[in-house]
Amino acid sequence: MKSVWSESCNFKKRESLNGNIEADVVVIGAGITGILTAYMLKKKGIDVVIIEAEKICSGNTKNTTAKITSQHSLIYDKLIKEFGEEKARQYASANELAIKKYKEIIENERIKCDFEEKDAYLYTMDNVEALKKELEAATKLRIKAKLLENTELPFKVKAALKFYNQGQFNPLKFLEVITEDLTIYENTKALEIKEELVVTDKGMVAANVIVVATHYPIMNTPGYYFIRMHQERSYVIALENAQDVNGMYIGIDKWGYSFRNYKDLLLLGGGSHRTGKNEAGGKYEELRQVAKELYPNAKEKYHWSAQDCIPIDEIPYIGQYSTETPNVYVATGYKKWGMTSSMVAAMILSDMISGNKNDFAEIFSPTRFDMSASSKNLTQDVIETTKNFIAQKIHIPSEQVEKVETGHGGIVEYNGEKVGVYKDNNGNIFTVTTKCPHLGCELQWNPDELSWDCPCHGSRFDYKGNWIESPAIGGLSHE
Structure with missing residues (x-):
């Protein structure tokens, strides 16, 4: 499974860390957030290095739909009601500025990235x-928007809210240029943070400042991000011979889909679900059925999926990791708007680290954590987490290993213990523990991705038990 972006770009290979080094700033994670933050810090004359557990942009950055927008579904009416107009304006201004910043960098660096x-x-x-309320809120915050009755979608809508002058691009082509002069160590996994020291599997990095840009924070405490957000997956198929919709669309209804074009392809997205909650599978098939109905002559060229961290109040956490760690910074919780939010994060963090004032940092501060503003969401997340801890202890499956069908996986009882089993198309059996090494939740099988996913905090592992995504930092034990 490769995204259209992965097919169009190859980053130059970087060496692993070999021993101990020092730097002013060490960034953990070579996705778009880490890269942009390092890029801006270097422009300010700060010595910065990036360490990456795998390859550059090998995580969620390569699986985006690559929309650069200040329109983040139904957000502004909610922000005004919960945080007030001043802080809502900070959020709007930050994202509007992020769009302009992308344009500026692309122009200054002369980057050919299909912007x-x-x-x-x-x-x-x-x-x-709901769209009328969002229009009213956007207008208050000085975002140019308009309510329409007609669109270029292949079906009739009741209304559409248009945000003007947004952007789309190929993120990997953009980042290929941005990374050219950055110091990046690949295949170097951060294992622990000790005050001003990052311990990796290849050596140690001593730095005055540490930036955690790992999609999901790798330290459980302090910060406690594992109770502040959950993770969700969504799916995309890229179609040839489909319509040019001349814009970027996302539905606000429960079964709404997203549409946007890239060159001669139409990207159709949807099928969102909480990570670890896709036992039935069929998310790609759902999109293929929609494509068949809307574009009967279209042909699927690519398909891929992405994972997003969802904060309890739907605002990213960007700033100091915690009040107890003044030299450690974090950027996470982008919901489904990673391209714009990563630029916002880079602007905020580079300002904070270099000692400059940032006019919109307050709304994104990780220390805000207002329980009253989102107590319903917090309660639901705690219920899910608690339920899945309990499930590890009391759920006793009835299946036996030999009953697992070819090409399928599931949890079975084997030798008195619960075991995750996958049987490939040749009948080979792969077994792993079902306990997530992060905090012990019971993993669930995702048939669409052939992966073991954690419904508590979103860690993922392939059918052999190899680590795919954080917050876990290691793989599963297997037989």
């Missing part, structure tokens, strides 16, 4: 009132 200025649309089949 296009496009309008972004929220559409609905029945909830017009």
Whole structure:
């Protein structure tokens, strides 16, 4: 499974760390957030290095739909109600500035990354009132927007909210240029942070400042990000011979889909679910059925999926990791707007680290954590986490290993213990422990990705038990 971006770009190979080094700043994670932060710090004359557990942009950055927008579904009416107009304006201004910053860098560095200025649309089949409220809020925050009745989608909508002058691009082509002069150590996994020291599997990095840009923070404490957010997966197929919709669209209804074009392809997205909650599978098939109905002559060229961290109040955490770790910074919780949020994070963090004032840092501060603003979401996350801890102890499956069908996986009882079993198309059996090494939740099988996923905090492992995504930092034991 490769995204269209992965097919179009190859980063130059970087060596692993070999021993102990020192730097002013060490960034953990060579995704778009880490790269942009390091890029901006270097522009300020700060000595910075990046360490990456695998390859550059091998995580969620390569699996984006690559929309650069300040339109983040239904967000601004909610922000004004929960945080007030001033802080909502900080959020809006930060994301509007992020779009301009991308344009500036692309122009200054003369990057050929297929950047296009496009309008972004929220559409609905029945909830017009929600779009009206969002328009009113956006207007208050000085975002140029308009409510429409007609779009270029292949079906009739009741209303669509248009945000003007947004952007889309090929992120890996962009980052290939940005990384050219950065010091990056690949295949170097961070294992522990000790005050001003990052311990890796290849040596240690001593630094005055540490930036954790690992999608999901790798330290459980302090910070406690594992109770502040959960993770969700969503799916994309890229179609040839489909319509040019001339913009970026996302539906606000429960079964809404996203649409945007890249060159001669249409990217159709949807099927979102909490990570670890896709036992039935069929998310790609759902998108293929939609494509068949809307674009009967289209042909699938690529398909891929992405994972997003969802904060309890739907605002990213960008700033100091915790009050107890003043030299450690974090950027996480982008919901589903990683391209814009990563630029916002880079601007905030580079300002904070270099001692400059940032006008919109307050709304994103990880120390805000207002339980009252999002107590319902927090309660649901705690319920899910607690339920899955209990499931590890009391759920007793009835299946036996020999009953697992070819090409399928699941949890079975084997030798008196619960074991994750996958049987490939040749009948080979792969077994792993079902306990997530992060905090012990019971893993669930994802048939769409052939992976073991954690429903508590979103760690993922392949069918052999190899680590795919954090917050876990190691793989599963297996037989």
